[in-house]
Amino acid sequence: MVRLGFQEDGVNRKLGWCATSWLALLCTTGCGSEAVGGPTTVTVSGSVLGKEGEILRRQLERFDREHPEIRVEMRPTPDAADLRHQLYVQWLNARASDPDILQVDAIWTPEFAAAGWILPLDRYAPDTAAFFPVTIQANRWQGELFALPWFVDVGMLYWRTDLFDRAPRTWEELDRDARRAIAGGTPRYGLVLQGARYEGLITVFLEYLGGFGGHILEGGRVTVHHAPGVRALTTMRNQFRDGIVPARALTWHEEEPRFAFQNGEAAFMRNWPYAVSQMQDGARSRVAGKFAVAPMPAAPGGRPTAAFGGAQLAINGFSPEADAAWLVIDYLTRPEQMLERAKLVGQFPTRTAVFDDPALAEALAIPPAQARAIVEAAVPRPVTPVYTQLSEILQIQLHRALSRQAEPEAALAAAAREMQALLDRVGLGRRQVAGR
């Protein structure tokens, strides 16, 4: 009996992914879409939780009324970006034709495009000039557009108007203000941010880095370990050492800092725009009416920087209903839908013209001109199909430096060495990598 147990153990062990993808394959060939009469069905996957789900449902219902020949269905996917990425990879690697429309992060666009998993959109002649250039640039791969920007996320500094008269413009000012604020014990934390070892840490670091005038890549060469990078990482690490940022933030994603700030436990917070609408609700938030947002601080020689994030809509490369899917994407990215999104969930539009609409001023928590300035200054992450691996290398080394397992210089030098080796190996060194 024991012997049998072993064999099962040994065999199951290494086949986890194999069996999964195999089952997925069976499923797609078995339950793929068949041609039937009646309306065409198009499926949309993405965030369907809470208000985001509500608003998407409402917009899709309106689309259905406008296009009775197309029926749109929602496919829920995990809200955590890493998990959604894994799910998409499983589906697309198995050549699943469902869902037809994918909500993707900008950093996945080159990867999926290179794999042939999403369709180029140029054949539908989208009006790319109407969008912020940074949002279009991030979705191009080898000259073609593969996803249409849906909404923009930018990193911002949240600050307490009941504690300070104005937002700090340099890291020195922020450190000084934070120290003074936490000297009495309330609030507990000076600055809260996303410090766990995941993509969020890269976006935060990108903002520190830009604030010191540094870049991750320049012309295909890794330059993150140059002087500005070391200064940026040292500044960040000293904030942990000095108790301005709590050590526990090294395990925090988006929601933990929001809870801390919302409960009045932090003087400053770095987060995405989504937090604004949640924290304005006086019934749940202790800081309703007592906070404002500003660009992230900078140092002399740098400029306030926001990491560019957000969602894009792409068409599954195996979808038999690409044309119908395009109609849905075109509908969801119209100015009036963006305005509605801004109103209900505070997500920034990707079309520049929407920022001139007076209705947006009521919808957003910050003046549209300020929001627009932050988006225009947003920095995209490197555009390469090996982005996730580049990011992982940097995440690990940043986290090692911040948790005091390595010195900033050594950590960044190790990261740069590995990142450059990866870029050289896959032949995307100087020549093909776009972005910085």
Place this chain on the structure above:
Amino acid sequence: MPAAKPRGAEQREARLAYGMIAPAVATILLIALFPLSWTVWESLHLHDLRMPWLGQPFIGLENYLEVLGDGRFWGAMAHTLWFAAASVSLELVLGCVLALAMNRTFRGRALVRASILIPWAIPTVVGALVWRFMFEGLEGWLTDDLRAWVPVILADTWKETPFVALLLLAGLQGIDPSLYEAARIDGASPWRQFRYVTLPLLVPAILVALIFRTMNAFRVFDLIYVLTSGGPGTATEPISLYTFNSLMHNLRFGYGSALSVLVFLVTFALALGYIRLLGRGLTETRQ
């Protein structure tokens, strides 16, 4: 004595027998051998989903050579061995103590035996989340490269000790009480009874527990995925998590398969070693 069957009938019976086990054999081949061989085959290719233009050329043992020069792989291997050694030792000692306690007659014994299984019945992910919440509240535990092991090993010990205790309890109950009577008559102290009667007779049960636990500890994934995600940095990253990342995160199917095959080989070697040990342990006790 039944009359010998004619030759033809015997052959027919053999054919029938083969026919009847064929579905089972086919199933095993399909669900076990086929994916395994596929993984091995995959590991000999350059297969990177992010760069389909490279194709899937056969590259021999190149993936394996890269693994051998990969510092993160050796780190993950060391973490896995350390985790397995630390958690399994703790579980064996504590499980033995619990089993001895439960083997005595006392009021409410059935209730204690049932309730001790509770941690084991809780899904690992749920248990790991509870431990994460507890340790997140303590400044500096999950964010320190050495101290982060404490919640990981504690959580595993908390969860798996009941399993070991139950296995050992079954072993204890199989020991003939007359042996203890004889030992008492000879004037053996409780310690000597444990050392010279209980322990030797418990060896088969201990070995079974050891095998199951080491194999499982070597494959640890969900607990660490939820509790520390392998952090801070990669300080608590086990080999299964690294393999998972290479495959599902970085989409390096060839390289990830090579990692999987190496993990399989190590686990398989462990299993073979234990089976030989177990076989010897059993025969020795019988003598």
